[in-house]
Amino acid sequence: MIIYLPCTLTELKIPYDSHKIEKDEPLKTGIKDIARNANVSIGTVDRVLHNRGEVAQTTREQVLKIIEELGYTPNLLAKSLSSKTKYTINVLIPDPESNAYWEKPLEGIKAAAREIKKFNFELQIATFNYSDENSFIEKSNEIVDSNPSGFIFAPVFYDSSLKVIDKCEKLKLPYVFFDVFIENCKNLAYFGQNSVQSGYLAASLMNYSIHNGISHIYIVKPVKSSAPVYHLGLREKGFLSYFKEKPGLQTEIHSLDIDISSLSYLDTALDAIFDSDQKPSGLFIANSRAHLIAKYLEKNQIQNVVMVGYDLLKENIEYLEKGIIQFLICQKPEEQGYKSVFSLYNHLFLKKPVEKVNYSPIDIIMKENIEYYKNFKI
Amino acid sequence: MIIYLPCTLTELKIPYDSHKIEKDEPLKTGIKDIARNANVSIGTVDRVLHNRGEVAQTTREQVLKIIEELGYTPNLLAKSLSSKTKYTINVLIPDPESNAYWEKPLEGIKAAAREIKKFNFELQIATFNYSDENSFIEKSNEIVDSNPSGFIFAPVFYDSSLKVIDKCEKLKLPYVFFDVFIENCKNLAYFGQNSVQSGYLAASLMNYSIHNGISHIYIVKPVKSSAPVYHLGLREKGFLSYFKEKPGLQTEIHSLDIDISSLSYLDTALDAIFDSDQKPSGLFIANSRAHLIAKYLEKNQIQNVVMVGYDLLKENIEYLEKGIIQFLICQKPEEQGYKSVFSLYNHLFLKKPVEKVNYSPIDIIMKENIEYYKNFKI
DNA sequence: AAAAATACCGTTAACGTTAACGGTATTTCG
DNA sequence: CGAAATACCGTTAACGTTAACGGTATTTTT
Numbered sequence: 001m002i003i004y005l006p007c008t009l010t011e012l013k014i015p016y017d018s019h020k021i022e023k024d025e026p027l028k029t030g031i032k033d034i035a036r037n038a039n040v041s042i043g044t045v046d047r048v049l050h051n052r053g054e055v056a057q058t059t060r061e062q063v064l065k066i067i068e069e070l071g072y073t074p075n076l077l078a079k080s081l082s083s084k085t086k087y088t089i090n091v092l093i094p095d096p097e098s099n100a101y102w103e104k105p106l107e108g109i110k111a112a113a114r115e116i117k118k119f120n121f122e123l124q125i126a127t128f129n130y131s132d133e134n135s136f137i138e139k140s141n142e143i144v145d146s147n148p149s150g151f152i153f154a155p156v157f158y159d160s161s162l163k164v165i166d167k168c169e170k171l172k173l174p175y176v177f178f179d180v181f182i183e184n185c186k187n188l189a190y191f192g193q194n195s196v197q198s199g200y201l202a203a204s205l206m207n208y209s210i211h212n213g214i215s216h217i218y219i220v221k222p223v224k225s226s227a228p229v230y231h232l233g234l235r236e237k238g239f240l241s242y243f244k245e246k247p248g249l250q251t252e253i254h255s256l257d258i259d260i261s262s263l264s265y266l267d268t269a270l271d272a273i274f275d276s277d278q279k280p281s282g283l284f285i286a287n288s289r290a291h292l293i294a295k296y297l298e299k300n301q302i303q304n305v306v307m308v309g310y311d312l313l314k315e316n317i318e319y320l321e322k323g324i325i326q327f328l329i330c331q332k333p334e335e336q337g338y339k340s341v342f343s344l345y346n347h348l349f350l351k352k353p354v355e356k357v358n359y360s361p362i363d364i365i366m367k368e369n370i371e372y373y374k375n376f377k378i
Numbered sequence: 379m380i381i382y383l384p385c386t387l388t389e390l391k392i393p394y395d396s397h398k399i400e401k402d403e404p405l406k407t408g409i410k411d412i413a414r415n416a417n418v419s420i421g422t423v424d425r426v427l428h429n430r431g432e433v434a435q436t437t438r439e440q441v442l443k444i445i446e447e448l449g450y451t452p453n454l455l456a457k458s459l460s461s462k463t464k465y466t467i468n469v470l471i472p473d474p475e476s477n478a479y480w481e482k483p484l485e486g487i488k489a490a491a492r493e494i495k496k497f498n499f500e501l502q503i504a505t506f507n508y509s510d511e512n513s514f515i516e517k518s519n520e521i522v523d524s525n526p527s528g529f530i531f532a533p534v535f536y537d538s539s540l541k542v543i544d545k546c547e548k549l550k551l552p553y554v555f556f557d558v559f560i561e562n563c564k565n566l567a568y569f570g571q572n573s574v575q576s577g578y579l580a581a582s583l584m585n586y587s588i589h590n591g592i593s594h595i596y597i598v599k600p601v602k603s604s605a606p607v608y609h610l611g612l613r614e615k616g617f618l619s620y621f622k623e624k625p626g627l628q629t630e631i632h633s634l635d636i637d638i639s640s641l642s643y644l645d646t647a648l649d650a651i652f653d654s655d656q657k658p659s660g661l662f663i664a665n666s667r668a669h670l671i672a673k674y675l676e677k678n679q680i681q682n683v684v685m686v687g688y689d690l691l692k693e694n695i696e697y698l699e700k701g702i703i704q705f706l707i708c709q710k711p712e713e714q715g716y717k718s719v720f721s722l723y724n725h726l727f728l729k730k731p732v733e734k735v736n737y738s739p740i741d742i743i744m745k746e747n748i749e750y751y752k753n754f755k756i
Numbered sequence: 757a758a759a760a761a762t763a764c765c766g767t768t769a770a771c772g773t774t775a776a777c778g779g780t781a782t783t784t785c786g
Numbered sequence: 787c788g789a790a791a792t793a794c795c796g797t798t799a800a801c802g803t804t805a806a807c808g809g810t811a812t813t814t815t816t
Contacts, residue, residue, distance in 0.1 A: 030802055041766045046804065054764055077455040077496055078802035081771045085804095118455055194750075201746035208704070211589035326586070361750035364742040368579035372572075372739035408772055419796045424774065432794055456772035459801045463774095 029070040038066045080119045087121045090143045092153040095127035108337030140164045150344035152176040189343040193331035194359040195231040199238025202308045209306040214250045217282035223257040235286040285309040294319035328365040407448040416444045458497045465499045468521045470531040473505040486715030518542045528722035529553040567721040571709035572737040573609040577616025580686045587684040592628045595660040601635040613664040660684040672697035706743040
């Protein structure tokens with residue numbers, strides 16, 4: 001897999017069948033051409049281009065006119081080479097040590113950083129402890145105080161995030177929300193997943209795969225999470241809404257709250273429902289721990305249960321390939337990371353407008369197509 | 379949607395929690411530093427770096443040693459700025475006028491060209507007539523004779539392609555196969571889809587969605603195509619092999635060869651099978667014309683038929699959203715195009731090794747996730 | 757009206773690399 | 787042994803842009 005690069009440059013005008021080589025090149029106009037045409041020096045042109053002042057109104061307009069006429073676009077290579085301005089992008093996300101999921105966006109973030117390093121961009125990554133709001137506060141303050149050029153972070157703690165946001169806005173520091181969205185903010189962009197929609201999709205997959213009369217579907221989720229569980233509720237909501245919209249279905253949806261910290265408890269809880277007269281024909285695991293349930297099914301040799309889970313963790317992939325998990329939903333976390341860095345690049349360097357809300361695609365992964373999603377190549 | 383950019387640069391070494399700002403930068407070593415350390419001039423260093431000869435063996439080794447020690451990596455910006463070498467990449471694919479599918483890879487190809495334009499890359503696109511081998515021969519010859527830096531083409535005509543390949547190899551012109559693969563060639567890379575696997579996946583989707591006793595599934599395909607139908611057979615093969623592997627299934631697979639050129643014939647053919655005692659419960663349309671069949675189903679108000687088709691043509695999307703087509707399989711043609719251009723960029727400009735066989739992911743598109751695949755953003 | 761301030765603009769040295777152009781030594785040849 | 791060829795290497799002008807540094811005019815201040 002590779003990453004889509006946010007496009008940045010001016011449109012190529014390539015007609016079909018234009019392969020005849022034209023050796024006389026159009027000689028792209030540069031700052032010198034403008035200067036010559038406007039009867040000024042390149043210094044003046046540069047001052048106009050960057051609004052550095054010290055240019056008479058009349059000459060300014062003249063230069064602007066020539067720029068327009070000649071359709072000047074700056075040479076980014078020369079710009080980066082010459083420019084002394086360095087850009088620092090800071091990233092603050094939960095520690096991947098505590099939740100392996102966060103390694104994925106990090107991959108994309110680093111990949112993007114590699115791409116734009118040549119344009120004087122530097123990346124600084126920090127992490128905080130998912131179960132320690134103070135660590136978030138400390139790190140975010142440290143970052144904002146270091147006066148970076150841009151800030152990407154996951155605003156998982158609402159109140160603390162509002163304070164950071166306030167600080168960013170006062171400092172005119174562009175900030176990008178990652179994974180979690182907070183409304184009514186002047187964030188440059190948001191990159192994340194549409195959790196409701198993915199739950200809805202999961203329900204549809206479930207519905208396609210279960211056909212035998214009355215069926216019992218269980219939504220499996222952690223009984224109490226120490227960490228904020230932003231997406232889980234939304235996924236559940238989407239899942240439920242699907243079945244609400246289809247009243248004709250003979251489907252009963254149950255909730256199964258399990259304590260993930262205790263594997264023996266997990267066994268007991270699953271034993272209970274599989275021994276009941278409401279045997280599951282479908283399990284929807286709203287977080288990335290589908291593999292834990294899959295392990296149970298494997299151990300107890302339970303078949304004919306449709307499992308829909310999330311995220312391409314290697315344990316999940318293992319059970320997908322074994323045929324115990326049928327569907328995994330993947331929301332391209334690498335790509336999200338990649339794109340969020342690029343949004344800052346577009347804003348800071350190219351001065352291009354940036355899309356504010358960006359949902360990643362909802363990929364459906366099965367045994368038969370997992371091969372092509374396994375590794376994030378960039 | 380955006381495109382994954384083949385990664386090209388050296389690995390960033392960013393430890394977690396490295397966000398403390400270090401104002402004393404490591405001052406990346408350049409050609410000057412090497413020259414100073416090796417007691418030579420930059421001219422000599424350049425000669426060593428580019429094997430331009432005229433360097434004594436001893437000094438050469440000395441310079442090489444310093445380069446190694448200092449871990450020199452060239453500044454690509456400066457290189458492109460200064461270098462006089464221009465790269466021309468030629469593309470030869472079937473005319474999108476005759477088959478709208480080909481617009482997709484073209485989008486990706488153009489997007490990639492935009493990206494690397496700054497590195498002195500120029501793109502030249504030519505098309506040939508799918509039903510006229512001569513047009514392929516002519517165009518390909520013209521291109522190869524124009525002495526480009528790289529050549530991307532769809533080798534749909536086997537014998538003619540072999541001749542082109544031969545010519546390329548004699549001229550040491552790197553060539554990339556697109557969409558169609560020819561074995562035992564020294565092609566730089568291949569980008570395309572695993573058609574067998576996608577057919578296999580389609581069968582799995584079909585199998586998940588059909589449950590009622592004995593079911594009849596029809597593979598719909600054009601009776602005789604004027605154009606080479608490279609992928610169709612492979613998709614069918616994959617589809618069939620899935621059901622062969624599962625002997626327990628009460629499924630009967632039929633073939634339905636239709637003449638696409640005549641819509642009235644299509645109606646007649648479909649009428650026949652829907653009036654028969656082997657009513658379809660599933661339709662697998664191996665090419666991108668699922669919308670034609672969907673139109674029939676809509677017109678005749680036929681429901682409870684599972685349709686699996688290919689490609690995100692806007693007509694197909696329309697029927698997917700209406701719920702008449704259940705699944706569309708998409709193989710990221712834009713991305714394929716994008717990546718094939720970048721493979722040449724990696725080879726020619728960065729001198730980086732390139733993966734030879736590159737299958738694109740097999741995306742499963744449903745009504746519930748089409749939204750995020752609709753437009754190719756770059 | 758002289759001095760000081762300001763407005764405006766041109767020149768120039770970078771940035772890191774490429775490649776043409778010379779220029780010494782050293783070697784080869786008549 | 788002198789001339790010519792060669793091997794080797796340094797210098798320098800680009801590439802397009804940035805931004806610091808001066809340098810004229812013109813205007814403002816005393």
